[in-house]
Amino acid sequence: MPSVSNPNLPLSIIRFSTISAYRAWRHEALLDGKTVGFVPTMGALHEGHISLVKRSLVANDLTVVSIFVNPAQFAPHEDLATYPRTLPRDMELLKDLKVDVADQTSGDRVKRRVAAVFAPTVVEMYPSGIVQNIAEQKGAFVEVKGFGHQMEGKSRPTFFRGVTTVVTKLFNVVQPTHAYFGQKDIQQALILKRLCRDLLFGYPEHQNVHIIPTERDSTDELALSSRNQYLTVDGRKVASILIEALKAAAKAWTESRSKAECIEEAYRTVERKEAKAKSDGLQVVIKLDYIEMNDAESFDVLEGEVQRDEEESRVVILSGALYIDKTRLIDNILLGNASHIIG
Template sequence: MAQTVGFVPTMGALHDGHLSLVKKSLAENDLTVVSIFVNPAQFAPHEDLTSYPRTLPKDIEILENTRSPGAGSCETRYPAAVFAPTANEMYPSGIVLEIAEQKGAFVEVKGFSHQMEGQTRPTFFRGVATVVTKLFNVIQPTNAYFGQKDIQQALILKRLVTDLLMSHPTPQNLHIVPTGRDLTDGLALSSRNLYLSPAGRKVAPTLRQALLAAEIAWNGGATKHETLVRAITVMDAAIRRAHREGLTAGIKLDYIEMNDTKTFEVLDAQARKTEGSTVILSGAFYVDKTAAHRQYSAG
């Protein structure tokens, strides 16, 4: 019987959020592969690619000490391999950050990359789609695992494997895993959040609190407009409180929005929850110049 291969793509600087995906893959597959590659195509020219943390030796040590029991067995499983390619290996034609100067094959999921996070990072999902296509071609995984925190990315990748008729993984085997969160304040476990200042760390959970308030309003029958007003009210109150306490920390709300899960189109202001439907409730909040994204589906 063929062995199943689980795959967790990362850009390194591993934390407990990554490891929750790795452990799920270990539990559900015979073999698990983790990739570590800081993808240049995801960075715009004004973003500092060189400052992204690169901690490969530490990441490998963390993975060597990560284990999980296999589902339905007494076997203890460890990651089987780490794939850590160079930029030249992943981009044989070379790679520069200016799209107009790039050469070679790139992948774009048309009509799904300009909404939500794509509004302020218009080339980001092109870079994601390109590198994940390459990684899927190399690894040929049975199952692949992505965090719900990056729900737009995960849904775009589901669209990618569907439209390109990929068999490894199939769309149903691209799994979206609930976001791992800090048990004390609920802040998402992410590489960016590790670099928050103490003041920024105190303010950053505000966005999740706002989105939870919005989710309650939406599920309670509020219109989309009323739902977003509720979220923004929570954000505004928290920002004013932070300023009074001297916790400025470069605070700025980027956006809070509600989008259709299939088309990513913005919901009408008077839309209400309908039975069986799901929407994407998402937001971005800058703290210490760090974009703290909290994206998830609301029933």
């Protein structure tokens, strides 16, 4: 096993499939006083994931990426069986990734690469077994009460139970100093920060769960997602409808218009874009799931007239979900001063 003490090693990524092997490696890193950055993923890596990995490489001695398609966060009708699994490609992508940083001890420039990939089996992660039907599940599960039924949880009621359970397991195994999540899944990231705070996690501490701005396609600002590859050619042409709708609502918000007017602007944008797609002869079905404004602390829906102050210290999550054919896309914009949330 390569030493964890040399910042220029390993030249190839160590891949762990068992918890015991990873823990032996992590113990050596702990003894050497190395910081460990962690990026949890379900694979099918894209530039959004890579942006998180780069943040970790810059800030930590060692970076670990997990690749695990988690059955517990898929409802029985969702796409577990067809979710893209591209481990060989993902490993190649990570192997070629490196950043130049200054060594804190010598000051010399060194190249940091991903140190390890943790790619466990389902049996390793769920020793009591796992099925998608929540009523039939056995064993220990984790739930953050009161914060998982709003926003995405309203459409996917078992989703956050599955996420908090698997991330708790991953944090217990990886023992990261810092962990990195994307803003695209803002509710998930904020719930995980709360999880670490409420359960007194030391690896990572809640303030070391970092939320990084969403990585977007440079042509139309579509949020990068592993599920984007499900889109047809026509579907990809209209996939930016959601962010365009959210931007229309955000513009109305900056003009001090009411919440109802902001949401109405978003709906009108979707309707116009849908009509344009039909007139262009695109073979695509567009179905809006929701667009809503929620408080970033409680996730409660903002009701009535929302009071604003000059500093906009209250952060509002403007979020939505939309189906392009059978592919469900999500996105969000944070309204107000979100500097204490993002970064």
